[in-house]
Each structure stands twice: as structure tokens, then as C-alpha cells.
Amino acid sequence: MKFSVTFGAVGAGRDPRGLAELARMAEDSGWDGVFLEDYLVYQGDVAEPTYDPWICLAAMACATSRITLGTTVTPVPRRHPWQLAAEAVALDHLSNGRLILGVGIGDPDDPFLTGTPRELAEKLDESLEIITALWTGEPVRYAGKHYQLDGAQLTATPLQRPRIPIWVGGNFLVPAVRRRILRWDGSCAYKGTTAAPQQTTPEDIRHLLAARQAPRPDGADPTDAPDALGAAAGVDGFxxxxxxxxxxxxxxAGATWWGRWIAPGPVAEAHQILRTGPPRLT
Incomplete structure (x- = not known):
């Protein structure tokens, strides 16, 4: 099992320079990964300055050499998929192939998101198809409900092969979220709503992995049968x-990562958690 910490790019000591130092400290203390929440205004709190997480990740990549870096999660419908595809490729090269892209539809209270949950989910699914197609470096023709491309091409491709891993976030009690998890490369999902969160259990992990291994019945709709496997993921492993x-x-139970969220607050508290190092399995 690998161990990570997750920060919000918000408040004193968590600007790009401060997060680069925290990432370096995490690496030196034996952690395996550092992830950033992706907000423009952190959880609607305009009192605290929020910094662009992708700029922060670039600074973190330059300050480290070993740890995995990523987002948990980027609200993909807030972005143009081609822009996100290009930025992820650049960060993958800058980090020497250490990027994981965590994705979701975004918080319902995000003031920069527009659309119903269904529309946001549609945009997420279309965007992931476009992003992974653009990562091949080949011309992309795509005719979706929300996005269209006619031969667009990105000539820079990911350093990782076959591509950058995609982890899916969101509430895994929602059938469409579970379908999406099984379609892609990993899960960083939570359980319950933000208003009524529930603790994920080892049994939840076992159930998810069993669904991953189960063949999809012929003709089954993965959205209606969320525990059936959709299209095969493009990255080895799950x-x-x-x-x-x-x-x-x-x-x-089979989880491959365990993460600790470090809440915004005094940077000295973050230092103490990081220097203590990851848990030891007994």
C-alpha cells in the first residue's frame, strides 16, 4: 500500500512556493504522494486566498523527484477538455511521469460551474473521451452533445504509457459514479454526500474490486447495472x-493507496503531520 496526503491550495503557506516546500517535506518524510483539491475559490470561502492548483502542482513537481502528484479531484466540466488535456501532458513531462488525474463533476456549490448534475456528468464523460483521444497524438473527430472536434490534434503526448492514469472521484453510492470508476483506472471516491458523509469501509473496497473483475452481461447498460464492468481501462492495474x-x-481488502486529508490551518500543523511520516502497516 502507498500513502498520500491531500491539501487545498488555500491560505497562508499554501501558495505555489509553500506547497512546493510541503511536497518536498512529504517526499523526504517517506510519503508516496501529494494530491491537491482543485478549487478556484476554496469551498466557497472567499475570506481565504485560493491558488490555482495546476500552477502549484508545477512548483511541486520541480521541488520533488519521487512522489506521485495529482488532483483529487479536478471538476472537469469547469474546463475545456482540450485545455485540460494539454496541461496534464505538460505536467506529466515536468514531473517525469508522476501525474495522476483525479476527475469528477465538481461540488454542487461551486460558483464557477453551470448546469444540472446530469449535464455536468454528461460533460465529464464526453471530456474524458476527448482527453484520452487527444493524448494519443492523433487527429480527433468527436461529435457529442456538449463538445465537437473536427480533426483537432495535440502533438505533445504523455510521458507515461499508454497514458496518464485517471482516477474517478465523487459519491460512489451514485450508480453513474460507480460505472465511471469501473470504466477508468482507479477510484478516489468518497461515500455519501457532502451534507451527510459516511465512512468508507473495507467491505466497500472488496465490493468495488469484485465488480471490477466481473464480466459485463451482454447488452447490459453500465449505468443501469453499475456493478458491471464497462469498457476496459487503458492503464494496467486498478x-x-x-x-x-x-x-x-x-x-x-485490496486498496492500493491510503490518503490523509490535511485541513487548511497553521502550516506548523501540516509540518508535524508530514514529518511524522506515513502509517506503518502491522
Whole structure:
């Protein structure tokens, strides 16, 4: 099992320079990954300055050499998919192939998102098809409900092969979220709503992995049958990131990552958590 921490790019000590130092400290203290939440205004709190997480990740990539970097998660419908595809490629090269792209539809209270949850989900699914097609370096023709491309091409491709891994976030109790998790390369999903969160359990992990291994019945709609496997993922392996609870129990259930969220606050508290290092499995 690998261990990560997640920060918001918000407040004192968490600007690009400060997060680069935190990432360096995490690497030196034995952590395996650092992820950033992706907000323009952190959880609607305009009192604290929020910094662009992609600029922060670039600074973190330059300050480290080993740890995995990524987002948990980028609200893809807030972005143009071709812009996100190009930025991810650049960051993948800058980090020497250490990027993971966490994706979701975004927070319902995000003031920069427009559309119903269904529309946001449609945009996410279309965007992921476009992004992964653009990562091949070949011309892309795409005619969707929300996005259209006619031969567009990105000539820079990811350093990672076959591409940058995509982890899916969101509430995995929602059938469409589970379908999306099974379609792509990993899960960084939570359980319950932000208003009524629930603790993910090792049994949840076992159930997800069992669904991953189950063949999809002929003719089944993955959205209606969320525990059936959709299209095969393009990256070898399937990563499951858990948080909270007993890391050893999650490891025994098959989770490959365990993450700790470090809330905004005094940077000295973050330093203490990082220097303590990741949990030890017994």
C-alpha cells in the first residue's frame, strides 16, 4: 500500500512556493504522494486566498523527484477538455511521469460551474473521451452533445504509457459514479454526500474490486447495472484510494493507496503531520 496526503491550495503557506516546500517535506518524510483539491475559490470561502492548483502542482513537481502528484479531484466540466488535456501532458513531462488525474463533476456549490448534475456528468464523460483521444497524438473527430472536434490534434503526448492514469472521484453510492470508476483506472471516491458523509469501509473496497473483475452481461447498460464492468481501462492495474479508518484493514481488502486529508490551518500543523511520516502497516 502507498500513502498520500491531500491539501487545498488555500491560505497562508499554501501558495505555489509553500506547497512546493510541503511536497518536498512529504517526499523526504517517506510519503508516496501529494494530491491537491482543485478549487478556484476554496469551498466557497472567499475570506481565504485560493491558488490555482495546476500552477502549484508545477512548483511541486520541480521541488520533488519521487512522489506521485495529482488532483483529487479536478471538476472537469469547469474546463475545456482540450485545455485540460494539454496541461496534464505538460505536467506529466515536468514531473517525469508522476501525474495522476483525479476527475469528477465538481461540488454542487461551486460558483464557477453551470448546469444540472446530469449535464455536468454528461460533460465529464464526453471530456474524458476527448482527453484520452487527444493524448494519443492523433487527429480527433468527436461529435457529442456538449463538445465537437473536427480533426483537432495535440502533438505533445504523455510521458507515461499508454497514458496518464485517471482516477474517478465523487459519491460512489451514485450508480453513474460507480460505472465511471469501473470504466477508468482507479477510484478516489468518497461515500455519501457532502451534507451527510459516511465512512468508507473495507467491505466497500472488496465490493468495488469484485465488480471490477466481473464480466459485463451482454447488452447490459453500465449505468443501469453499475456493478458491471464497462469498457476496459487503458492503464494496467486498478488503483483504489481509501482515506480514514485503519490502513491495514483497507490494505487487506485490496486498496492500493491510503490518503490523509490535511485541513487548511497553521502550516506548523501540516509540518508535524508530514514529518511524522506515513502509517506503518502491522
Amino acid at each position: 488503483e483504489v484510494k481509501a482515506s480514514g479508518g485503519d490502513p491495514a484493514a483497507f490494505a487487506a
